[in-house]
Amino acid sequence: MCFTHNFWQLTISGLSDGFLYALIALGYTLVYGVLQLINFAHSEVFMAGGFGGLFAIQAVVGDQTPHGMTSVMFVLLGVVVGAIVGGAVAFVLERVAYRPLRRRNAPKLAFLISAIGASLFLVNFAGKEFGRQAIPMPDLYTNGTVFSVFGADVQTNYVVVAIAAAVMLVFLDRLVAKTRLGQGIRAVAQDADTASLMGVNIDRVISQTFVIGGLLGGAAGFLFGLVFNVQNNMGFIPGVKAFTAAVLGGIGNIRGAVLGGLLLGVVENLGVSCVESAWRDVIAFGILVLVLLFRPTGLLGERLGRSA
C-alpha cells in the first residue's frame, strides 16, 4: 500500500491539520445546531482571529526569537487575542447579518445569501485594510523536532496546535454538557420555541453560541497563522474543509465535528501519499460523498441537543 511508507509521519501531520479543522468545524456545528444555518462567513471569523493574533504578536515580539517560558506566554497571548477578535467578529456578524433577518422570520436561503454577502465583504474588507499578500507571523519559537514516535518526527508546531486545540475542545465539551449556558444552547437546538416558553432567552443564547464558535475559530485562525501565514483569504479553504468535517461527523453534533475534523485531516494526509497532492481536495470531498451516501446524517448523526 502506498501510505504504509510514511504512515506515522503522515498520521501525525494529519492530526495537526485535523485539530485545526475540528476547531473551525465546531463553529459551524454550534451555529447549525441552534439556527439550522450554514454560517458561510465563519471562515472570515477564522481569518479575523489570524489577524488579531498577528497584531498582538507583532506588538510584543522583537527581533529575536523568544524561547522557554516566554514562547509559551506569547503563544498563549496570541491564542487569547485571536479568540477574542474572532468572538467579537462573530458577535457583530450575528447582530448585523443574521439577527435582523431572524426578526423578520426570513426564509432560510436569505440567511445563506446574507452569509455569503458578509463573507465576501469581510474577505475584501480585510484585503483593503491589510493588503492581499500573505503575511508571515513572527517566530514565537524555533520549530524543530520535539520527540519521535514510531520513527515519525513530532514538530513543535504540531505539539502547540494539538495542546491548544485539545484544551479548548475539552473545555467546550464540558461547557456544553455541564453549564447553564450549555444547557441553554442544547435547549434551543432541540426546540427553540419550547425553549423560549421555558424562559430561555433565545436571542441571547444564539448570540452566545456565535461568540463561542467565534472564540474557537479565532484561536484556530491564530494557530493556522502561526504554522502557515496570515492572509485576507486564508479562511476559504480551511473553512470549506472544516464545514466538510462538520457534515462528515454529523452536523450539529459537537463530538461529531471533532471526529470529522481529525478524520478528515488524517485521511487527507494519508491519501496524498497515494496520489499527487493536487488531488488532496478530491479525496476530502470524495470521502464526504461516500459517507453521506451510506450514512445520510454523518458518522455520529446530527442534533446538538442530544450530543452532550
Add this chain to the structure above:
Amino acid sequence: MTVYENPPPDDGATSSIRDIFGSLRDDDWRRLGGCMFAAVVVAMMTGTSGNAQHLTAGVTGSLFKPRILVFILFGLALWALMTAWKRYGDDVKSSLSEVRELRTAVAGNQWARYGGYLAVLLAAILIPPQLSVFWQQVLVSEIGIYVLLTIGLNVVVGFAGLLDLGYIAFYAIGAYTAAYFTGFPDANRRGHISPLPAHPPFHLNPFFVLPVAVLVCLIAGLLLGAPTLRLRGDYLAIVTLGFGEIVRITANNSESVTNGPRGAFGVPHFSAFGYHWTLDLMPYWYLLLGIIVIVFVLFRQLENSRVGRAWTAIREDEVAAAATGIPTLKYKLMAFAIGASTSGLAGVIFASQVGSFAPDNFRLINSLLVLVYVIFGGMGSLPGAVAGASILIWLPEALRDHVDPQDRFVYFGALLVVMMIFRPQGVFPSRRRAREIGLAEAGSGGADAMAAPGGVLQQ
C-alpha cells in the same frame, strides 16, 4: 415586537429639544448605534487602503481624519429618517394606499405584464449595438451567460427547492464538451488545432455541439442526482459543493485530457447555415437573447404545468408531496437535469464566444454567485432571475471606474447583506413566495419552503 404608541401630539411652538430626547425609546437608541456602526464601516470602506507593511494605515487614514465627521453626519441623518419612518411611516403608507392598489392592479394585469416583457425585450434588442465595446463584452460574456445560468438554477432552487452549490460544474462540463467536440479526430493533419489534447471521434461545429452538450449535462445531472437527491437540504448542498470542486480539480489535474490549468485554447466560433459568427459581439448577443427567450417561455410553461405544481409541492413539504402520490425522486431528478442542461447550454456558448477558458472559470464562488443572483432576484421567479443576474453583474463592472477594482466586492457583499435585511424576498419575487414571506413576517407560518411551519428555528 415593540408596540409603538402614537406619537405625542405636536403643539408646534412648544416642542423643544428636550421633548425630542424624551420621546426616544430603547429601539431608537439601538437604531442610533446601528447607524453609527454603519457610518464607521462606510467610512472605512471608502477610505484609504492599508497594506502588509502598514497594517494600521487603512484604519487611521479612514477614521482619524476630519472626513469621519461627514460620515457621522450622514449616519445621524439616516437615523433621523429611519426613526421618523418608524413613527409616521404607517401614515405615509396609508395615504399612499391608492398608489399601492394601482401597482398591484398593474402587476396583476396580464396585459401590463406582457407589455413590460415586450419593453424589456425591445430594449435588449435595440440598445446593445449603441453600447461601448466594453459593455458589449460584459453583456455577452457575463450578463447573457449568467442570466441563462441563473434561469437554469432557478428551476433547481426556486421551483423544486433543491439547494445546489455545485451548479457551475455543469457549466464546466458544457464548456469542456464544446472544446472536446470542436477538436479534430486526426491531430497531425496540418492546419487543424484541437482545443484540448484529447481527440474526439468526429469533428463538430459548435452550433451542433449545443444539443450534444445538453445531452451530456442531462446525463451528468442524472448521474449526480440519482444517488444524492435522497439527501435532505443542507446535506445535498454540501455534496453538490463537493461535486463542483471535484469536477474543477479533475479538470485542473488531468493534463493529458483537459490541458490542465492552462485550459482549452482555440474553441472555434459558431457557424451555421453559411453564417459565421466572428469576433463581433452582437451576433452572440442575439443568439443568447434568443436562447434566453426560448428557455424563459419554456420554463414559464413548465412552471404552470403539472410538473411545476409537483415541484412546488415538493418544495413546500416533501413528505406531504410523497404522501399525495407525487413520485418525488423522479421530479427532483427532472429539475436537476433540466437545470444542468441549461447550464451546459451556457457553457457551450461561453466556450465558443471566448475561445479559451481554464478550470479557474469554474470556481466555487461562481456557483455561489449564481445562487446569489437567484435569491437576490427573487427565488422561484423568472423575471427575478433575469433582474438579479443583470443587476449584480452590472454593479461590480460599473464600480470599476469609481473604486479600486480589487475592492469592488466589498460593496457587493455589503449590498447583499443590506438587501437581505430589508427585502429578503428579492427584487421581483414570485407571487406565491411574496405571499409566503409576507405571512411569515406577520408571524403566521414559516417563510421557509424547506422547513416545517413554525419558523426558521425549527428542524
